[in-house]
Amino acid sequence: MKKLGNKDQKRATGKISRRTLLGGVIAAAVLPVQSLFADEIPNEKPIIPEITDDPTKIVGPGPGPLGKRSPFEQPVRKASDISSRTPLQDMHSTITPADLHFERHHAGIPSIDPAKHELLIHGLVENPMKFTLADIKRFPSVTRTCFIECAGNFRTGKAEMTPQDILGLTSQSEWTGVMLSTIFNEVGISDKAKWFLAEGSDAAVMTRTIPIAKAWDDAMIVYAQNGEAIRPEQGYPIRLLLPGFEGNMNIKWLRRIELSEEPYMTREETSKYTYPVKDKIRMFSFELDARSIITYPSYPQKVNKGWVEIRGIAWSGRGKVEKVEVSTDAGKTWQLANLQEPVLSKAHTYFRYLWDWKGEATEILSRVTDETGYLQPTLTQLVEARGANLGGYHMNPITAWQIKNDGTVLFKPETIK
């Protein structure tokens, strides 16, 4: 079948476009390897304007209403039918520009009039209530920087993979909104409530059940991302923010919360986002396990002999990054990397390690330890703990880059035997 570009898509409205239809096939893939590079949507080529040799001799254009990136910088998300991935290799620190935040949705991006959007809270509460966006913004506000990561964030399978291809379903923003506890206090929560259902107003009417403890701990309802209103792909006008919990639970386009004594067992917490562990299926894995990735040097970059600053990000859904270690000898020995301060809880943490490369073929790796004492495992350790039929969720193995004699950098795709 032919791929549809954006233009074809428009023409195909009314009918069911292939891109829309495809969602299911990819979502159903069991191993990440199977969905590898499925139906990627090509990115447009940048247009570079004519450049003069001496910019000091020509007065440039004046100020404008909206800033743009330099035409020489073209970081782009890599979009497939159901998600788009953050270009981790283009990031120099840990805040993801909002237009590069990864996307994953199950029935497209809804268009919502903020003036009409309301949040309903009901169930085991004293007073069932509705809040407009304006109401939500009147409550005391809080700003927090943390990552959001899809629980299916790991791909492997071939050497020509970038950090974006491998782990691009994680991004970090500075989120602003109201603590969910503030809103729950307003409604009054019954002692019997142990869980709450959060529901979006997209065409999937996405639902997940969340333990009530998260509401009293650090859950938020957010309306701003990096200082401005949330992007439509990220849940405009409001989304749930559950720091450290799997991305899918951070319900976007939030319209309803219902308090309950038991979980709802929605499709996304039973038939999806669950994975085999030996002869059982594990469900309700909320926190994302600690992981790290070297983003420089990485494929398709090349390194030169001499000093190379190895750079990357590390994070944990269970708290702060305690330390990151880097190996430049294929995992035989490990050295401490420098962590960029401030190290925030449940946040991407930038690490750096200075390496004097002598030109030998080798492998470079990183591994993180979080504040609970958890050390990022190898793929072999994960297979030992869970069995060879790993599924595609909550996979956080140590990953390696191969450095060739000529400075070529390639991913090391490990396979499960």
Add this chain to the structure above:
Amino acid sequence: MNKKTVLIFACPVVLLLMSLKTAFVPIQVQLPLTDSLKRPAKFGFGRPATAQEIAAWDIDVRPDGKGLPAGQGDVKKGRVLYAQKCAMCHGVDGTEKPGVKLPGNALVGDTSATSKPKTIGNYWPYATTLFDYMRRAMPYNLPGSLSNDEVYSITAYLLNANKIIKADVVLDAKNLYKVVMPAEKLFIMDDRKGGPEIK
């Protein structure tokens, strides 16, 4: 709430006024890590939700049957509806055929835990989830368009096709939640709490 106490020195004008009466006194302010300084019992923002507003949105169904609406459906009607509204994306009989890439997931398989692909028969722990999901999100091109009777019928058809209920069962709010799914016994809650163990 987590609070940090800091000392803030009053601004010059206030200081001047104060110094007329008392000696210089640092003012103690509570600087919160979350939320604001003073908190009323209630802010009074938002409004009560009416019963009709709740009913219009409250479409979730729990494994204990809470939320199942009035209505009923059977396998025969479900088979017809499936052919009309679902087969185009999930296949004529809902099964995966080698070499065929369907837009929607395979819905019918067998009930053996190790079977691939993951389907309602071998991977869905609760029958109520099927009702809840199809009512809210399917058919993909017309979400939320099925009547409650239609959802009961398609649920009956798919449970029968997966060899979980007999062909003559009529499903309704009283019996759907009692259907025991083969996969329920496989599911375990994650009990990891962090720490060094790899699990």
